Amino acid sequence: MGKATGFLEFKREEAAEREPLTRLNDWKEYSAPFSEDKLSRQGARCMDCATPFCHIGTEINGFTSGCPIHNLIPEWNDLVYRGRWKEALDRLIKTNNFPEFTGRVCPAPCEGSCNVAISDPAVTIKNIEKAIIEKGFENGWITPRIPEKRTGKRIAIIGSGPAGLASADQLNQAGHSVTIYERADRPGGLLTYGIPNMKLDKGIVERRINLLSQEGITFITNTEVGKDITAEELRSQYDAVILCVGAQKQRDLVIEGRDSKGVHLAMDYLTTSTKSYLDSNFEDGQFINAEGKDVIVIGGGDTGADCVATALRQKCKSVVQFGKHPKLPMSRTKENMWPEAPHVFTMEYAYEEAEAKFGSDPREYSIQTKKLVADENGNLKELHTIQMEKLKDENGMYYFREIPGTEKVWPAQLVFIAIGFEGAEQPVLKQFNVETTARNVVAAKYGNFQTNIEGVFAAGDARRGQSLIVWAINEGREAAREVDRYLMGSTVLV
Incomplete structure (x- = not known):
């Protein structure tokens, strides 16, 4: 993939960033786009690997190695090198529902396991990913995908972070009717309120939410399960429920003076x-x-x-x-x-x-x-x-x-x-009577995602604990497939 000798001819180039003292005067994204020439050169650095490790998506010694959603990285790197951007976009969105998020805030475990990185700086995978999706929006290649037919099945998703959005996107494309419930006043979960605007501009989140809405997904905000609607009501109104509430219980510091103002x-x-x-x-x-x-x-x-x-x-x-x-x-x-x-x-x-x-x-x-x-x-x-x-x-x-x-x-x-998180907040989990683990997350096996309650599933940080956005997308996609199988007896999702 890429140019056969590209990793020898070209050095890694980092994405441009606005000058630090300048960007401190506003809340706009600190990053700046690559030129197409630079992107082509960086794509050329992608080797013709016998076995690419960039998309293995596994954990080694407790840390993520490779892309958990198994992006077809060498394929779209090669296409960018050759200037075939539309085809690169087609490859990218086969595995990643939201490259505009991962291309900005993912720590890029793909680059850590890049074969070039054995002895040289890795291919700039993350920056190329972001460039592909942005070119897709700029050129009007990304348009609403309206499902041709509906199954009649209704699904409620609790939480509108990356796991919830990925589940919703997949299930909507399978023809099911999906409603996302969010307790905040804006959808997006931590994408909206947990990540500062200078890392992820909220216009980017809103752009995707609007697209999902146009495709048929319903968003209901300012609605907290257990307060504004009960678990019993949701289970009676929907054929399946997916809990994607995140792991937002913050770990506190037990120390003298903790109650001081400030x-x-x-x-x-x-x-x-x-x-x-x-x-x-x-x-x-x-x-x-x-x-x-x-x-x-x-x-x-x-x-x-x-x-x-x-x-x-x-x-x-x-x-x-x-x-x-x-x-x-x-x-x-x-x-x-x-x-x-x-x-x-x-x-x-x-x-x-x-x-x-x-x-x-x-x-x-x-x-x-x-x-x-x-x-x-x-x-x-x-x-x-x-x-x-x-x-x-x-x-x-x-x-x-x-x-x-x-x-x-x-x-x-x-x-x-900022010393970490202690699992999912419990009130909504108790509403559904789902079993939890010693880590205060939902007890649902990966690959199955079903809780102990019939028709109730869990995905993302609520199931695995605080993790990466790319793992949340992985879990959202995988859980959607199992919900589709549960509802239809077989699944059309991959």
Whole structure:
């Protein structure tokens, strides 16, 4: 695929990005498009692999390797290299319902397992994917696909994130009538309210929602199961129900001073910021404002990075992000060989922006928060930490130990807790009486997706726990196939 010697002739080129200090003045997407010439060269780097690993879609040592939706990556890379964009689009949408989402916010496990990446930088798969779908919209190649006939079967999907949308898209194309229930005022789930606009412009989400609506899918917003409609009503009105409610129960920090004013869960910060931006361009004041404040983000993951980027745009006085693990190496170690996901140091968009604004990477490593301290009015004023060292015991298990003498006091008026999630929120699951696992997610086997309740299925983070968007799309597609089989006795979905 691609040019036979392309990986030898051409170097990897990263997608263009708007200058960090410039983009901090707005909430528009930070990325910029590749030129067609560059895209063609990058497509040419895709080797004629005997066995492409980019689309294996599996987990190795707990991390995703390759594309979980098994995108036909070498095929559309080759077509882009040859300038056959329409055919590239046809290949892309065979496996991916929403390339405009994955092309923007997926961490690209496909690139980590790219065969070129054994010894050289991987093919820029993610950027090519985004370019293909955007060219499809620009040229009018993507139009509503109206099913020719309806089966008479009705399906309710609870939750409008990527798993719910993928399930709905597949089932609608199979001829079933699909209604999506969303408790928020806008559909899209975390695509809308969990990911900041500078990573995923909400106009892109709205464009897809409008297309799905034109194709026959019904969206009902501001409707919470158990409050506005009961599980019994849904089960009586529909032939099947799919729970795609995500895994949004945030893990909190149990620590002295947690009740100080100015300490918030990260998703509350991100959600209110996006909602206020969409509702009024922040004129309503219904958001947590970091302007002029010292901000500390506890948690070293992507959610924490999004908090950093949001605080920077709100013109914070300073921002630091704490992580408990040591700084990652610059290249793979012997314990992290291809095709595992590469555990290496990277500079995400938020860190580039913080460095441009304040002169240094905002991340602090191997650090533990000991307590939060408020002033006499209960307002947060400082945070106390100690450095940690990561050690291995005689059984090969890692543990952390405090380093005496490394205590430090940090000024802080805002703290955002971004230390992960503890599974699905329970009220809606209890409404349906579905069994859950020890990880607080729905007990439904992958490949079958049926819960213990007849006609009730589960997919996405609600079933597997917090994961990648591309896994949510995978689960949505797979669950849709099993629902189709359940309703019709066989399935037309692949």
